[in-house]
Amino acid sequence: MAQIGYVCLGTSDFDRACAFYDALTPELGGKKLFPTPQGVMYRLGGGAMIMVTRPYNGEASHAGNGTMLAINVDEQSDVARIYEKALSLGATCEGKPGARGAFGDFAYFRDLDGNKIAVFWTERQKK
Template sequence: MLHHISLGVTDLQRSAAFYDAALAALGYVRVWTDSSAIGYGLPGGGDKLAIKLRKEGAVPPGPGFHLAFAASSRDAVAAFHRAALAQGGRDNGAAGLRPEYGPHYYAAFVVDPDGHAIEAVINEPV
């Protein structure tokens, strides 16, 4: 259904360092860059996420909104969480099973430097 999503950020370099590290743990890379935005996706593909500089009025969506990234393994979920925290993210739930979402739902939750709630998840049996 979704083609891509964009998030407004107040400091492009800080956000780029955060998303470069967190998304690399999931196998995603920069697929384009310009002076005010960066797109991320699978190597050789188009962007699925763009971060865009919005110095004035950059406010994250309120409670109830979060963005979940697909992970290829539980190890990738844990690596995403570690990388995000190392780059200034705030812990919002360590890597682990979330039985309230299903018996195989394994996720980690962080808040990016601009306050966007993000998640890495794999929902498959081990």
């Protein structure tokens, strides 16, 4: 069975990006793990990992159109709490917390480098 091991998020300002994820990762039940030759690895509470990385060829380009990291949280209230924390750290709103159809609650933001992130909770995860 295949599963995603980690996702890389490129940054043009490594120290600023690490400060953002150092503060946001604990809100997701995770922690900073270790440095790599190109960046820093973080583990989220559910076991997924994110690597904040310096691109090999220089500056990070604009985030991909249609590319998004979606993080499934344990509690419905976590959606708004994590969204607000991200905005307090300098993230920009891409969609306020709230219900999205019958699927669940979602919130969307962009990190300091423009990487789009969704935080979501769904009743379906319990079925």
